[in-house]
Amino acid sequence: MVPLGREFFDRPVVDVARDLIGVTLLVDGVGGPLVEVEAYDRADPASHSFRGPTPRNAAMFGPPGHAYVYRIYGMHWCLNFVCQPGSAVLIRALEPLHGTPLMAARRGSVGPRQLCAGPGRLCQALGVDLTQNGLPLDQAPFALLPAGESGDIATGPRIGITKGVETPWRFARPGSPFLSKPLR
DNA sequence: AGGATGATTGCCT
DNA sequence: GGCAATCATCCTC
Numbered sequence: 001m002v003p004l005g006r007e008f009f010d011r012p013v014v015d016v017a018r019d020l021i022g023v024t025l026l027v028d029g030v031g032g033p034l035v036e037v038e039a040y041d042r043a044d045p046a047s048h049s050f051r052g053p054t055p056r057n058a059a060m061f062g063p064p065g066h067a068y069v070y071r072i073y074g075m076h077w078c079l080n081f082v083c084q085p086g087s088a089v090l091i092r093a094l095e096p097l098h099g100t101p102l103m104a105a106r107r108g109s110v111g112p113r114q115l116c117a118g119p120g121r122l123c124q125a126l127g128v129d130l131t132q133n134g135l136p137l138d139q140a141p142f143a144l145l146p147a148g149e150s151g152d153i154a155t156g157p158r159i160g161i162t163k164g165v166e167t168p169w170r171f172a173r174p175g176s177p178f179l180s181k182p183l184r
Numbered sequence: 185a186g187g188a189t190g191a192t193t194g195c196c197t
Numbered sequence: 198g199g200c201a202a203t204c205a206t207c208c209t210c
Contacts, residue, residue, distance in 0.1 A: 038191070046191070056206060074204035076192050090191055120192050160191055180192095 004137070004144040009064035013039045013087035017171050020081070020089060022147030027126040028140070030099030032116070033147070034091065035176040036183075038158045039169040042086030046164035049086035059134045060088050067142065069123075069133040076120030079128050081137060092159070092170075093117050095178045096125070118180040154183045 004023065009016055017039040025031045040047035048057040048070070059068035060082055068080040068088050080088035096103055096115040103115045103125040116122040123129070137144055154174035157165055159181060172183040 040191070048191080051207085054207075070191085071205065073190060073192050073202075075202070078191060080191085092191085118192070158191070162190085 004146060006063065006065040006138075009081060009083045009137075011083065013041050013083040013089060014169060016081070016083050017089045017169065018153060019147075021153050021171055021173055022150060024097075024143075024145035024147075025091065025094055025126075026098060026143040026145070027128060027132070028099075029143075030102050030126050032095040032097030034094045036093035036170070036172040036179050038090040038092060038171070040080075040088055040090060041084075044164050044167065046158065046161040046167070047086070047088075049088075061085050062134060063136075065137050067132050067135050067137060069128060069130055071130070072120065077123035077129050078119040079123050079126075079132075090119060091122060092119050093172075093176075093178055093180050094122060095176065102127075113177050117178055121180075156183050 017037050020034050020037050022033050024033050042049050044050060049060045053061045056070060059066060062082060064083050066082045068082050070078055072078050079091045082088045094116045096112055106127060107115055107125050116125050135142065152174050154172050155168045156170045157168055158170045172179055174184055
């Protein structure tokens with residue numbers, strides 16, 4: 001198994017995204033196995049990095065294996081894992097397994113499948129905001145635990161974008177009840 | 185300096 | 198299924 005340090009992330013972003021399915025993400029001990037992610041890279045019109053570095057996307061051009069957090073629609077946070085320069089993996093959904101009472105307290109009264117199904121919901125459940133932007137993923141508050149077994153992985157078009165809509169860079173555990181949207 | 189937009193979510197019909 | 202919320206960012210003038 002490839003260790004989840006810098007060398008894991010210093011690879012083509014699509015390879016990293018695939019390999020992240022099943023990896024357990026914890027933020028201060030709260031989290032679970034990733035079931036849905038998306039890849040974005042420098043040559044991709046849907047990516048924040050497409051038009052080059054700016055203050056907001058600076059972390060995307062920093063070292064691999066760090067967090068890139070940004071605010072979307074003026075109200076939600078989205079968490080990414082930075083790979084090679086200008087590329088990152090958007091963390092879209094995970095299976096709530098560790099610290100679920102704290103997740104529920106943060107998310108309000110929603111069912112277990114709604115705790116971390118979507119990038120904004122996941123950040124709310126795990127307490128992610130701008131204070132984690134740029135932090136290394138191999139140190140507290142983050143922890144990444146290698147996947148146990150590599151099950152099936154489905155691919156499809158990414159969600160919520162208006163450019164690059166055909167690019168099939170969404171990766172998910174097929175049939176998982178914890179996805180933001182179903183994917184075969 | 186001004187305005188359109190967004191890697192979303194939840195509430196309404 | 199449709200649409201409002203809500204505001205920092207970034208493009209255009």
